[in-house]
Amino acid sequence: MVTDARLIALDWGSTRLRAFLLGAKGEVLASKQSDDGASTLHGPAAFAQALAAVAGDWRTHHPGVPVLACGMVGSQHGWREAPYAPCPADAAALAAQTLHLADEGARIVPGLMHDGLQPDVMRGEETQIVGALARHPELATDACLVLPGTHAKWARVQEGRVTGFATHMTGELYALLRQHSVLARLMPADGGTAPDTAGFIAGVDAARQPGALGHQLFSVRTLGLFKRLAPEQLPDYLSGLLIGHEIAHELQGGLPARLALIGEPTLCERYALALSRFGVTAPLQLDNTAPAGLWQLAQALGL
């Protein structure tokens, strides 16, 4: 039995619940996960049950250990809504706005909102950013933190605070086009092919040329039609095109001193390869930093 548990840290997204038992220095003592994502649960009782299912044993063995959660669990359709904190924000600001569910003995980190030309939001990534800054303090002065995914985030950090960010629906567009669009017709069935680096790079390089995304996407079809790319290259070409457009836009304003990629290693590798086509080499790559961020926020809260 683990004796020095100090925090139950929950990375509670739309589709997955990842739970970490953290020790006296924030180290991961144990972890579990379940499919009880926030979008699959309806009503507070369902969330309480999902927490009990994944972390009930830990709570029994470590009575009184605090629970801190981040992610879609705090959305309008989550356990309880934790209103967004505005940018610029640092760990202290997020901690100050953390929602306390006293009856459940649990706390929910707020998401972050950036009100630019259009409002933008994140939930969960703000905690990963806090974790990244804790583990790599050199990023705090001036950095761009990129969190690839269904809704990829590009966050600017200056003097320890997130000063702004932009969401790109890159992962969702890929899934939609891969599964439901005319572009899918020339491709092999999903999941059956190994990644094709040449196809991916061709897509990134196409995105470096002028051209609207809605136009360039059609080349997935025509390059297949004219057999300039093989069917098994087309999914990676599509991926390269979408990621390339995202990067091309974000690099328009110039680069900050440092750039880091945070998230699933395979996906971060794809972004690193795409960035290299734009002349950005070897960015720092970090795997999920949510547990580190939750630990940092728990410290700020005095838990």
Place this chain on the structure above:
Amino acid sequence: MVTDARLIALDWGSTRLRAFLLGAKGEVLASKQSDDGASTLHGPAAFAQALAAVAGDWRTHHPGVPVLACGMVGSQHGWREAPYAPCPADAAALAAQTLHLADEGARIVPGLMHDGLQPDVMRGEETQIVGALARHPELATDACLVLPGTHAKWARVQEGRVTGFATHMTGELYALLRQHSVLARLMPADGGTAPDTAGFIAGVDAARQPGALGHQLFSVRTLGLFKRLAPEQLPDYLSGLLIGHEIAHELQGGLPARLALIGEPTLCERYALALSRFGVTAPLQLDNTAPAGLWQLAQALGL
């Protein structure tokens, strides 16, 4: 009984078959349509049956009247493949490459291919363009012909020839995002709402600002989330965003002497409204010009 029928003109797209019986001056004597689109039919016999179903009576009453078809009927998965004609091309070039199905007494107009940075293709629109130029010869010198739709086409016409064109997957992206994406969640069910002009214009104006499409799309969600747009405005905002991005890109290279919209009147009106936000006012609007184009091509073929 009609006695002076000269041509059975078929506008045979992916999802619909539109048949026109044309008279001695190319006037429409009768028309019929069916759901026997090229994508719904498999094998030559199915196409022959679909033709018989829609135009069998006409062929019985007017033995020997020629049949000329354009559209996806000539694709790889159509009745028989009519290889693309290359740009630049005029009506004579299209006529010269028309495919003759001698046994069926039918001919298929080739599609058009433009080999730019990426190859681009059209099938059916080339015939609509021929029809537009026949009806409005003033467009032949230097014009941009815009054909909105699932795969919108922007074609450049110079000295009577199509010199190049670009496809934008605007209509398909709208349908995918409207039906399957996270953006749909805040919207009312599809089909239940009247068009919202203010929402549409807000989308077009957002597209006039710098910003990647994949990023700006996320604002459909956030503007709904923060109640800056009502749920029933979001579909039109999304439509404006997509059409606006298409137009913003196409206008980057400057405008030709004339611009015309060809297609379904309601959709052309949306494009005209969007264009007005970019300072382009009152473009010529033409409804389906495929019958006029098929007539013109039949003349060029000496049918």
